[in-house]
Amino acid sequence: xxxxxxxxxxxxxxxxxxxxxxxxxxxxxxxxxxxxxxxxxxxxxxxxxxxxxxxxxxxxxxxxxxxxxxxxxxxxxxxxxxxxxxxxxxxxxxxxxxxxxxxxxxxxxxxxxxxxxxxxxxxxxxxxxxxxxxxxxxxxxxxxxxxxxxxxxxxxxxxxxxxxxxxxxxxxxxxxxxxxxxxxxxxxxxxxxxxxxxxxxxxxxxxxxxxxxxxxxxxxxxxxxxxxxxxxxxxxxxxxxxxxxxxxxxxxxxxxxxxxxxxxxxxxxxxxxxxxxxxxxxxxxxxxxxxxxxxxxxxxxxxxxxxxxxxxxxxxxxxxxxxxxxxxxx
Amino acid sequence: xxxxxxxxxxxxxxxxxxxxxxxxxxxxxxxxxxxxxxxxxxxxxxxxxxxxxxxxxxxxxxxxxxxxxxxxxxxxxxxxxxxxxxxxxxxxxxxxxxxxxxxxxxxxxxxxxxxxxxxxxxxxxxxxxxxxxxxxxxxxxxxxxxxxxxxxxxxxxxxxxxxxxxxxxxxxxxxxxxxxxxxxxxxxxxxxxxxxxxxxxxxxxxxxxxxxxxxxxxxxxxxxxxxxxxxxxxxxxxxxxxxxxxxxxxxxxxxxxxxxxxxxxxxxxxxxxxxxxxxxxxxxxxxxxxxxxxxxxxxxxxxxxxxxxxxxxxxxxxxxxxxxxxxxxx
Amino acid sequence: xxxxxxxxxxxxxxxxxxxxxxxxxxxxxxxxxxxxxxxxxxxxxxxxxxxxxxxxxxxxxxxxxxxxxxxxxxxxxxxxxxxxxxxxxxxxxxxxxxxxxxxxxxxxxxxxxxxxxxxxxxxxxxxxxxxxxxxxxxxxxxxxxxxxxxxxxxxxxxxxxxxxxxxxxxxxxxxxxxxxxxxxxxxxxxxxxxxxxxxxxxxxxxxxxxxxxxxxxxxxxxxxxxxxxxxxxxxxxxxxxxxxxxxxxxxxxxxxxxxxxxxxxxxxxxxxxxxxxxxxxxxxxxxxxxxxxxxxxxxxxxxxxxxxxxxxxxxxxxxxxxxxxxxxxx
Numbered sequence: 001x002x003x004x005x006x007x008x009x010x011x012x013x014x015x016x017x018x019x020x021x022x023x024x025x026x027x028x029x030x031x032x033x034x035x036x037x038x039x040x041x042x043x044x045x046x047x048x049x050x051x052x053x054x055x056x057x058x059x060x061x062x063x064x065x066x067x068x069x070x071x072x073x074x075x076x077x078x079x080x081x082x083x084x085x086x087x088x089x090x091x092x093x094x095x096x097x098x099x100x101x102x103x104x105x106x107x108x109x110x111x112x113x114x115x116x117x118x119x120x121x122x123x124x125x126x127x128x129x130x131x132x133x134x135x136x137x138x139x140x141x142x143x144x145x146x147x148x149x150x151x152x153x154x155x156x157x158x159x160x161x162x163x164x165x166x167x168x169x170x171x172x173x174x175x176x177x178x179x180x181x182x183x184x185x186x187x188x189x190x191x192x193x194x195x196x197x198x199x200x201x202x203x204x205x206x207x208x209x210x211x212x213x214x215x216x217x218x219x220x221x222x223x224x225x226x227x228x229x230x231x232x233x234x235x236x237x238x239x240x241x242x243x244x245x246x247x248x249x250x251x252x253x254x255x256x257x258x259x260x261x262x263x264x265x266x267x268x269x270x271x272x273x274x275x276x277x278x279x280x281x282x283x284x285x286x287x288x289x290x291x292x293x294x295x296x297x298x299x300x301x302x303x304x305x306x307x308x309x310x311x312x313x314x315x316x317x318x319x320x321x322x323x324x325x326x327x328x329x330x
Numbered sequence: 331x332x333x334x335x336x337x338x339x340x341x342x343x344x345x346x347x348x349x350x351x352x353x354x355x356x357x358x359x360x361x362x363x364x365x366x367x368x369x370x371x372x373x374x375x376x377x378x379x380x381x382x383x384x385x386x387x388x389x390x391x392x393x394x395x396x397x398x399x400x401x402x403x404x405x406x407x408x409x410x411x412x413x414x415x416x417x418x419x420x421x422x423x424x425x426x427x428x429x430x431x432x433x434x435x436x437x438x439x440x441x442x443x444x445x446x447x448x449x450x451x452x453x454x455x456x457x458x459x460x461x462x463x464x465x466x467x468x469x470x471x472x473x474x475x476x477x478x479x480x481x482x483x484x485x486x487x488x489x490x491x492x493x494x495x496x497x498x499x500x501x502x503x504x505x506x507x508x509x510x511x512x513x514x515x516x517x518x519x520x521x522x523x524x525x526x527x528x529x530x531x532x533x534x535x536x537x538x539x540x541x542x543x544x545x546x547x548x549x550x551x552x553x554x555x556x557x558x559x560x561x562x563x564x565x566x567x568x569x570x571x572x573x574x575x576x577x578x579x580x581x582x583x584x585x586x587x588x589x590x591x592x593x594x595x596x597x598x599x600x601x602x603x604x605x606x607x608x609x610x611x612x613x614x615x616x617x618x619x620x621x622x623x624x625x626x627x628x629x630x631x632x633x634x635x636x637x638x639x640x641x642x643x644x645x646x647x648x649x650x651x652x653x654x655x656x657x658x659x660x
Numbered sequence: 661x662x663x664x665x666x667x668x669x670x671x672x673x674x675x676x677x678x679x680x681x682x683x684x685x686x687x688x689x690x691x692x693x694x695x696x697x698x699x700x701x702x703x704x705x706x707x708x709x710x711x712x713x714x715x716x717x718x719x720x721x722x723x724x725x726x727x728x729x730x731x732x733x734x735x736x737x738x739x740x741x742x743x744x745x746x747x748x749x750x751x752x753x754x755x756x757x758x759x760x761x762x763x764x765x766x767x768x769x770x771x772x773x774x775x776x777x778x779x780x781x782x783x784x785x786x787x788x789x790x791x792x793x794x795x796x797x798x799x800x801x802x803x804x805x806x807x808x809x810x811x812x813x814x815x816x817x818x819x820x821x822x823x824x825x826x827x828x829x830x831x832x833x834x835x836x837x838x839x840x841x842x843x844x845x846x847x848x849x850x851x852x853x854x855x856x857x858x859x860x861x862x863x864x865x866x867x868x869x870x871x872x873x874x875x876x877x878x879x880x881x882x883x884x885x886x887x888x889x890x891x892x893x894x895x896x897x898x899x900x901x902x903x904x905x906x907x908x909x910x911x912x913x914x915x916x917x918x919x920x921x922x923x924x925x926x927x928x929x930x931x932x933x934x935x936x937x938x939x940x941x942x943x944x945x946x947x948x949x950x951x952x953x954x955x956x957x958x959x960x961x962x963x964x965x966x967x968x969x970x971x972x973x974x975x976x977x978x979x980x981x982x983x984x985x986x987x988x989x990x
Contacts, residue, residue: 010340010670021755031837033793033813035737044660046632062833063393063723065731071395072833077365095351095656133363153363173392173402177361302706326754330704340670374990376962393723401725407695425681425986463693483693503722503732507691
């Protein structure tokens with residue numbers, strides 16, 4: 001009877017999680033230890049075709065209220081959706097989901113990528129972790145061709161700020177919804193080891209009415225190819241935003257790209273090198289592009305527990321650092 | 331042996347949850363998308379007669395610290411109690427529990443009620459979700475007659491504010507406990523389909539010593555009758571608070587009521603209409619009563635996954651809205 | 661197949677928790693009801709030798725953002741580590757862990773100690789709950805002799821404050837890591853019923869560069885002896901911090917100790933008496949030592965559900981109180 005009780009909830013409800021601790025030795029500021037991310041997953045299978053999935057994150061290990069806003073962390077609902085396989089091979093996702101874009105945004109467990117910190121192109125340009133609330137249809141068109149089409153809450157970039165897209169994420173927390181956004185993605189993975197992905201997004205006004213214009217188009221392309229122990233990755237993304245507000249500081253174009261090569265010396269030990277460049281004010285008269293070279297190593301104690309070390313060298317910015325990390329997922 | 335391990339914890343500890351996403355098209359302000367509620371339940375069975383239950387909620391999807399207090403959300407412990415069946419049919423509940431009042435307060439999973447947002451009478455007058463910390467005895471007196479008797483932490487209404495009871499909830503978070511409150515409820519459900527419920531509460535000083543007077547009595551009555559696919563609900567509640575502080579703006583009387591009719595067209599599809607009125611300053615010289623008519627539809631994708639739509643039309647206030655919702659519980 | 665699914669996650673991932681509600685009748689301020697602590701444990705067994713453990717706490721039942729910093733609670737990651745049994749009898753712990761010191765710091769479930777509130781010596785001097793991020797090796801040297809050696813993030817005491825060590829805890833939340841700390845502990849428990857423990861810590865600069873000097877040494881010693889139903893506990897601890905900054909107000913020495921006797925009248929009912937004294941400015945010219953006498957009772961409804969009552973009488977401070985508590989762990 002006890003076993004029946006178990007089956008009753010634990011066969012339908014599942015718990016998981018991931019997390020990462022970071023030590024950063026910065027060149028230009030104090031070294032830091034941080035419980036950067038701690039995540040719990042909760043899922044539930046309502047029926048053969050309807051399921052729930054969620055992700056709650058405690059960032060920086062501590063949220064508390066202060067008078068000056070110096071509390072270090074956040075508690076964030078990053079995913080909370082109902083997925084319904086409405087027909088064979090096609091799924092309707094309703095609720096709060098991750099935008100189908102890039103590599104890190106949907107798959108961010110620390111054991112799945114190289115480098116202690118997530119790469120800056122996917123943080124500053126995509127801008128990961130990026131979730132919105134709405135509806136998405138996903139599925140397979142042809143063998144090896146997968147699609148996503150979504151309508152969802154949009155960005156709300158404060159036009160009095162620096163115009164960077166990352167600041168426009170409303171995180172589905174009392175988000176202004178005067179203007180929705182539309183996203184589509186195509187993924188091709190028919191050839192073993194190869195993944196090609198293209199995402200396009202349109203939003204009629206990324207300021208939600210706060211500025212005169214703000215029509216935005218966004219695309220992201222990436223390719224990943226794994227040949228034996230070598231993996232090569234290339235990613236590029238670009239925003240084009242209309243209007244004099246954004247044009248004033250050059251943030252009407254925001255773009256970035258990176259190339260990464262990684263090699264697994266043994267199943268437990270891998271090394272990587274990554275060359276990135278990104279610019280949140282690509283149309284400004286001054287040179288605002290940041291370049292970064294990362295070189296590092298991952299050691300997997302188990303397939304989903306990883307110890308990381310890397311060196312980051314930046315051009316045009318003060319982000320030089322030596323980083324150590326510990327991550328896990330289950 | 332693994333199965334034994336499972337039985338060891340998962341047969342005694344259980345996890346559940348519920349949540350709801352809302353889209354509100356407001357007549358008088360910006361539309362909003364919000365991860366309104368995300369809840370985890372954790373329970374544990376200590377013995378055949380002693381169990382634990384808890385509910386933790388992340389409201390509005392994000393808590394973070396800001397200098398101006400603009401962080402959108404809260405993390406709230408809503409329930410955390412030990413229930414002890416001290417004799418057959420009678421239970422002692424100790425700790426933090428939901429006040430036994432109304433319909434929504436104890437049963438607020440979105441699949442159990444009509445309307446995207448909870449009704450305003452139970453929010454503004456009861457005031458749901460309303461939890462306190464103390465001790466409660468519950469059980470069955472006669473077949474079909476159930477009771478609750480509780481002594482618990484009380485409200486602390488700031489007499490310099492508008493006097494509304496909702497603002498007096500201390501949420502058991504470093505709550506002032508100079509003055510406790512006493513609650514009793516009787517429920518009659520012997521006739522299939524019918525529920526009659528009456529709650530009474532007394533608190534000697536709802537200001538916890540902050541004002542000269544504040545003796546408060548509260549009652550709530552409701553009836554629900556289900557006949558085949560039709561369900562009729564009526565609820566009324568009233569506060570009477572002594573003292574010139576509350577009398578000054580008419581908040582010495584606070585009251586509300588609603589009538590709701592719902593009809594299940596199919597097991598998955600239901601429609602409803604609700605007429606509400608409530609007034610947190612019922613004794614004021616000016617007319618401060620708000621009336622609201624709600625009409626809407628629920629579609630249950632599975633028995634505990636629901637998509638909702640409704641229209642709200644208010645008199646005497648600016649709350650007109652068209653709402654869409656997605657909810658789940660497990 | 662469902663059973664297989666259960667085994668797949670619930671045989672490796674485990675959930676637990678603890679919590680405590682407090683009612684404090686204070687002599688010199690308003691009485692208080694508080695959901696003081698609500699904790700979830702999540703663990704995962706990655707392999708026979710590698711496991712994960714974590715503890716997340718919601719303190720004071722509610723976190724929300726306010727302009728004046730009056731939000732009552734915190735969400736805290738208190739533990740999140742990977743433990744690797746790298747050889748028989750020895751474990752490497754990496755990540756965020758509890759400092760191996762005292763009694764309460766590592767074992768703080770309410771059913772394991774007497775008194776509604778944790779004792780002030782372990783809060784003000786040790787300072788519990790005290791976690792840091794780093795690496796620790798633990799194991800058995802000889803039968804009955806266990807050790808811990810750790811290097812980890814250090815304190816960052818603001819030299820413009822009162823110098824108390826408790827305020828220096830950075831909680832691994834964007835913690836300044838210019839100066840690490842080193843901790844060692846030896847535990848002797850070869851004789852049944854007896855535990856002897858000694859912890860030593862060194863940090864070169866507990867101000868992380870904010871003051872001219874701040875070299876700190878810390879030791880803690882405790883003994884616990886259980887003879888039939890009687891348990892005797894003695895604990896003492898002391899900080900010595902170099903530099904004129906701390907010497908200016910006497911916080912260059914911070915020390916405390918307590919003696920506790922408890923007796924189990926029945927397996928469910930126990931009584932205790934505790935005499936404590938502590939001083940965070942032990943080298944000041946004025947007498948800043950606080951003494952406290954606690955007398956109380958624990959009643960275990962089940963082995964891990966406890967109801968508590970005690971009386972606290974302070975000398976040299978205003979902390980006199982009568983306390984009631986309810987606690988659980990699972």
